[in-house]
Amino acid sequence: MKLSTKGRYAVTAMMDLAIHDRDGPVTLADISNCQGISLSYLEQLFAKLRQTGLVEGVRGPGGGYRLGKPANQISVADIVVAVDESIDSTRCKGNLDCNKGERCLTHHLWNDLSNRLYDFLDGISLSEFIKDPEVRKISRRMDSTASRIANMFPPVSKAS
Numbered sequence: 001m002k003l004s005t006k007g008r009y010a011v012t013a014m015m016d017l018a019i020h021d022r023d024g025p026v027t028l029a030d031i032s033n034c035q036g037i038s039l040s041y042l043e044q045l046f047a048k049l050r051q052t053g054l055v056e057g058v059r060g061p062g063g064g065y066r067l068g069k070p071a072n073q074i075s076v077a078d079i080v081v082a083v084d085e086s087i088d089s090t091r092c093k094g095n096l097d098c099n100k101g102e103r104c105l106t107h108h109l110w111n112d113l114s115n116r117l118y119d120f121l122d123g124i125s126l127s128e129f130i131k132d133p134e135v136r137k138i139s140r141r142m143d144s145t146a147s148r149i150a151n152m153f154p155p156v157s158k159a160s
Helices: 005-023 028-035 039-051 076-082 107-122 126-131 133-152
Strands: 055-058 064-067
Touching (some): 005 028, 005 039, 005 064, 005 126, 005 133, 028 039, 028 064, 039 055
């Protein structure tokens, strides 16, 4: 099993959202600037996260996204699965047809790994990360850097 950028970016974006959720809705542009993830890619990921209820959109001035449920009720596995990322390590994707239509010699091993990996990720909630001092330190540094960059390149207003 290899976690693609889709799963990694979704977890990173949800971490950023969870850390800043108490301050109100967070825009995808803020997450994009802070985490270095393409805005269009975030839009695709958040469409899937919204469909599964992990995030909810807030419209209007000051709008953005917020967690769809408390951070302690959202696991890393929830996020990975929501964006259609596979946690399956078997070659046959669990179909038991890895070796010419039959189960291969090591199917049970890879299936067990998949189950353990899922259980491991399912046992880690966003709230655990929020409490981690190292994560908080990194978040403050990234927020500061993103703020400095945003001030260097303010939005250009369009003339009427």
